[in-house]
Structures are given as structure tokens and as C-alpha cells.
Amino acid sequence: MIKICFVCLGNICRSPMAEFIMKDMVHQAGRDREFYIVSKATHSDNIWNGTGAPIYRNAADCLRAHGIPFDDDKEAALLKRGDYDNFDYFIGMDNNNLYFMNKILGGDSVHKIHALMEYTPEGGEVADPWYTRNFEQAYNDITRGCAALLKTM
Numbered sequence: 001m002i003k004i005c006f007v008c009l010g011n012i013c014r015s016p017m018a019e020f021i022m023k024d025m026v027h028q029a030g031r032d033r034e035f036y037i038v039s040k041a042t043h044s045d046n047i048w049n050g051t052g053a054p055i056y057r058n059a060a061d062c063l064r065a066h067g068i069p070f071d072d073d074k075e076a077a078l079l080k081r082g083d084y085d086n087f088d089y090f091i092g093m094d095n096n097n098l099y100f101m102n103k104i105l106g107g108d109s110v111h112k113i114h115a116l117m118e119y120t121p122e123g124g125e126v127a128d129p130w131y132t133r134n135f136e137q138a139y140n141d142i143t144r145g146c147a148a149l150l151k152t153m
Contacts, residue, residue: 001033001034001035001036002034002035002036002088002089002153003035003036003037003086003087003088003089004022004035004036004037004038004087004088004089004091005037005038005039005040005079005083005087005089005090005091006018006019006022006037006038006039006040006091006092006093006116007039007040007041007042007079007090007091007092007093007097007101008039008041008042008092008093008094008097008126008128009041009042009043009045009096009097009128009130010041010043010045010046010053010076010130011039011040011041011046011052011076011077011078012041012046012053012054012055012056012059012076012130013055013056013058013059013128013129013130013135013138014059014093014126014128014129014138014142015039015040015041015093016039016055016059016070016074017055017059017062017063017138017139017142018039018091018093018116018142018145018146019037019038019039019074020063020068020069020070020071021063021068021139021142021143021146022035022037022146022149022150023035023037023069024068024069025146025147025150026150029150034153038077039074039077040077040078040079040083041076041077041078041079042079042096042097042100042101042104043078043100044078046076047075047076047077047078051075052075052076052077052078053075053076054072054073054074054075054076055070055074056130058129058133058135059129059135059138060072061135062135062136062138062139063139066139079101079104079105080104081104081105081106083105084105084106084112087112088112089112089114089149090105090112090113090114091114091115091116091145091149092113092114092115092116093115093116093125093126093128093142094115094125094126094127094128095115095125098113098115101113116141116142116145116146116149117141117144117145119145119148119149119151119152120144120145120148124141126138126141126142126145127141
């Protein structure tokens with residue numbers, strides 16, 4: 001089983017979008033049993049007293065508009081050092097995420113940490129729609145990145 005953890009700053013916009021977009025792509029390809037896919041945060045900004053915030057409304061609306069099923073009960077979860085041994089891939093949305101993923105996970109001795117857009121010909125980062133307010137752009141970037149990632153597996 002291929003275990004993937006998508007990561008962004010707060011786990012309420014980009015990484016849960018990536019989680020559910022990838023799950024949908026895997027399902028459409030008939031490969032559900034081959035993958036375990038989750039998403040987590042590098043910071044606890046959206047986690048209070050052990051309870052994570054739900055997917056941000058605009059991110060959920062964007063997934064709905066594109067017919068991507070998602071778990072309404074999904075809560076932000078924090079990436080932890082012990083996660084390194086439990087996943088094959090840690091996929092970050094931007095360079096800031098990669099920096100903190102390396103710190104949290106204690107480095108990357110077996111090269112599990114990657115940027116989502118490194119799988120695409122154009123490379124780059126997935127802009128944070130929390131700041132850009134452009135959830136459609138994030139959706140398009142994430143979709144391209146996930147499709148390219150899936151082709152490598």
C-alpha cells in the first residue's frame with residue numbers, strides 16, 4: 001500500500017483539497033486498495049484543545065463545485081515527528097511547508113518529502129488561497145500536481 005500525507009500550513013485549504021482530489025483520482029482509476037491518503041498541518045493555528053478546524057468553507061465549496069467528494073467531518077491534524085515512519089510520501093504545497101516538514105520530521109533521510117508541483121513540468125508552488133482568495137487556481141494547481149504524482153505510481 002502506498003501511503004501519502006499531503007501537507008500545508010493549517011490543513012484547512014490546500015492539503016485537504018489535495019487529499020480529496022487524489023482520493024477521487026485513485027478511485028476513478030480503480031486503485032482505492034493501493035493507497036492510504038491523508039493530510040496534515042505544519043502549524044497548530046487551526047487546532048484548539050486537540051480539536052481541528054474543518055475544511056475551510058471556500059475550499060469545500062470549490063471541491064463541491066468540481067464534484068469532488070470529501071469528508072465533512074475532516075478536521076485539521078498536526079504533522080508529528082513519528083509520522084515519518086508511517087508514510088511513503090509527504091507532499092507539501094510550497095517551500096515554506098517543505099522547510100517545516102523537514103524540521104518537524106527530523107530531516108528526510110530516505111527522501112520522502114516532496115513538493116506537489118515538482119511532479120509537473122512547470123514546477124513551482126501551490127499558492128495559498130487563504131491569502132490569494134483564488135481557490136479555483138489552487139484547485140487547478142493541485143489537480144495538475146495530483147495527476148502527475150499518480151502517473152509516477
